[in-house]
Amino acid sequence: MTALALKMLFGDTAKYMMLVAGLFFASFLIIQQASVFCGLMLWTTSTLKNVAAPIYVVEEQVQQVNETNPLRDTDVARVRSVSAVEWAMPLYSGIQRVRLEDGSFKTVQLIGIDAATLAGAPERMIKGRLEDLRLPNTVIIDELAITRLSLKGAPPIKVGDRFEINDIEARVVGICKAARSFTGGPYIWTTYERALQYTPPSRKMLSAVIAAPVDGVSWEDAAGEISRKTGLKAYVNRSFGSDENDLNTSTVWWYVRNTGIPISFGTTVVIGFIVGVAIACQTFYSFVLDNLRHLGALKAMGMSNLRLSLMLVIQAATVGLVGFGIGLLFTALFAIAAVENQQPPFYMPWQIPVVAFGVIQLICMVAALMGIFRLSRYEPAMVFRT
Amino acid sequence: MNDETNDRVAVDVRGVEKHFSDGARSIHVMKQVTLQALKGEILMLVGPSGCGKTTLLSAIAGTLNIESGEIDVMGNPVHKMSDAALTRFRAKTIGFIFQQFHLIPTISVAENVGIPLLIQNAPKKQVIDRARAVLDAVGLGDRWKERPNRLSGGQQQRVAIARALVHEPPLVICDEPTAALDARNGEIVLELFRNVARSPDRAVLIVTHDNRIFSYADRVARMDDGEIVEVREQGHTEPPHFVHEHA
Numbered sequence A: 001m002t003a004l005a006l007k008m009l010f011g012d013t014a015k016y017m018m019l020v021a022g023l024f025f026a027s028f029l030i031i032q033q034a035s036v037f038c039g040l041m042l043w044t045t046s047t048l049k050n051v052a053a054p055i056y057v058v059e060e061q062v063q064q065v066n067e068t069n070p071l072r073d074t075d076v077a078r079v080r081s082v083s084a085v086e087w088a089m090p091l092y093s094g095i096q097r098v099r100l101e102d103g104s105f106k107t108v109q110l111i112g113i114d115a116a117t118l119a120g121a122p123e124r125m126i127k128g129r130l131e132d133l134r135l136p137n138t139v140i141i142d143e144l145a146i147t148r149l150s151l152k153g154a155p156p157i158k159v160g161d162r163f164e165i166n167d168i169e170a171r172v173v174g175i176c177k178a179a180r181s182f183t184g185g186p187y188i189w190t191t192y193e194r195a196l197q198y199t200p201p202s203r204k205m206l207s208a209v210i211a212a213p214v215d216g217v218s219w220e221d222a223a224g225e226i227s228r229k230t231g232l233k234a235y236v237n238r239s240f241g242s243d244e245n246d247l248n249t250s251t252v253w254w255y256v257r258n259t260g261i262p263i264s265f266g267t268t269v270v271i272g273f274i275v276g277v278a279i280a281c282q283t284f285y286s287f288v289l290d291n292l293r294h295l296g297a298l299k300a301m302g303m304s305n306l307r308l309s310l311m312l313v314i315q316a317a318t319v320g321l322v323g324f325g326i327g328l329l330f331t332a333l334f335a336i337a338a339v340e341n342q343q344p345p346f347y348m349p350w351q352i353p354v355v356a357f358g359v360i361q362l363i364c365m366v367a368a369l370m371g372i373f374r375l376s377r378y379e380p381a382m383v384f385r386t
Numbered sequence B: 001m002n003d004e005t006n007d008r009v010a011v012d013v014r015g016v017e018k019h020f021s022d023g024a025r026s027i028h029v030m031k032q033v034t035l036q037a038l039k040g041e042i043l044m045l046v047g048p049s050g051c052g053k054t055t056l057l058s059a060i061a062g063t064l065n066i067e068s069g070e071i072d073v074m075g076n077p078v079h080k081m082s083d084a085a086l087t088r089f090r091a092k093t094i095g096f097i098f099q100q101f102h103l104i105p106t107i108s109v110a111e112n113v114g115i116p117l118l119i120q121n122a123p124k125k126q127v128i129d130r131a132r133a134v135l136d137a138v139g140l141g142d143r144w145k146e147r148p149n150r151l152s153g154g155q156q157q158r159v160a161i162a163r164a165l166v167h168e169p170p171l172v173i174c175d176e177p178t179a180a181l182d183a184r185n186g187e188i189v190l191e192l193f194r195n196v197a198r199s200p201d202r203a204v205l206i207v208t209h210d211n212r213i214f215s216y217a218d219r220v221a222r223m224d225d226g227e228i229v230e231v232r233e234q235g236h237t238e239p240p241h242f243v244h245e246h247a
């Protein structure tokens, strides 16, 4: 019976292709868009990966890492005085403009770290030495900066090259690996003091205090104690979904709640769903109508409604499976290209394909149900009249 | 009716009534229809278009509900059975032959023939073996692997006959089996009905208004305007033959 169902399905090549194409399109759109959305959300937390301190202390109202609501300089000492804190260092993080030799500007994510300890420095250097950051007017750039800050036609930027940040000279002493920033600009590390020089003056400049707990105290406990003692907000830096006091989690949710990003991606996903429903249901229904004569003859010859329904379910599930499989394959190709190219953002947690598979199969079952309903209204006596 | 004939009765239709409502109008399609079909015979149901032949055939086949009266097929009270029971009854008891053949185009000839066995969950190997044997009997043994639409209309109807016989049903039902065929193919099909389909334990019931083929029947029941008006024995003084119009 399964064989009969599948042969009937594959026999109608045009409709079969159409069904698979529609469901492929829907799966691809849903999986790819959802993954790009997740990737983009992950990018919002890049600073937390690039400056991998266990604890981030920020101004009370701050809910996400890209929001700079500065602290007082004295807050570093206040955090340091908390007994659970092993060390606490200042952090500057802000978007600044780099002027290239040809006069054009590029935005970058400027990170200022403590010069003495280099706490918050890049973790993986590719070229140059981290310690050289202590030399005058020096910066460490990430890989993306090589393409972003190199002049057209000129050789790519390298260790020893110079550019200007707000009219002040910056000399490249190292290149590192870093996670992509949400804004698309490259990460540039310098010392905290120099970051203040690069930045147009204002009263308060301290974006955050990064800190680590003493041995034997958990990150969460230390963060809790910092909050109680200083009145500042102290987050841990674990990973998305760990808990509400994790800055990654708080950052992602802030973007989900306060930006149009989920809606715009959600719209595309919904369009994929609707297109899938429309094509699958319409094509499958016309496939059933085309075969109604034969299905009706089977019914007259004594095939039960249950088995006929099962045949339609098998057919619908099969096109769903094939369409989804091809959709997943194309998403994988897209993902490989995205990873190679470092953009667009792409992150596919296992929940995405699982949910997408469920959605596609749901579409197919709706299509099958429509066919089953049509067939149930087909009187077996009709076979003598068609 | 004596016991001996009673034993030979395959289909027993008694006092069957049926109306169709056609918008506001109600059509009385079966008026106290009473008819018997016997094992071992070919019974033809003939009459003008619209007189109710297909309707009666559908009722006997258990695909159409009647209002009153009784229909027994091989001892099964068709008029009393539930839908599920009717489905099982049709699968086991009846071989169907349709005017338009209704072969599934995307599976092979043998697979088409095997469908009634498939419906009864016969093992796959047995389905194909049995289908090929019946195809041999209708003279298409060498075409079993092909798709039905590669065959001529006459050959397709022979495949349909094979399909109707593959599960050895005690009743074979055909509605206008020759209407879509030319004279030559009609003749081949009718020969098959007489020589292959007809058997001592089976009744073959053919609806037709094709008067070229009446002589192949053992009995002819004439219907008019919802009533059986005459049942005539064919005393076969000469062998049955196909009446060619221009011969």
Ligand SMILES: Nc1ncnc2c1ncn2[C@@H]1O[C@H](COP(=O)(O)OP(=O)(O)OP(=O)(O)O)[C@@H](O)[C@H]1O
Binding pocket: B020, B021, B022, B027, B029, B047, B048, B049, B050, B051, B052, B053, B054, B055, B056, B209
């Ligand atoms: N489902 C239906 N609904 C309404 N009227 C119907 C239905 N089926 C048949 N009829 C009517 O019942 C009458 C008998 O139809 P039936 O098909 O049994 O005739 P027939 O003898 O088989 O005719 P033909 O030789 O043309 O096939 C016709 O008037 C037909 O229009």
Ligand SMILES: [Mg+2]
Binding pocket: B053, B054, B055, B175
């Ligand atoms: Mg008819």
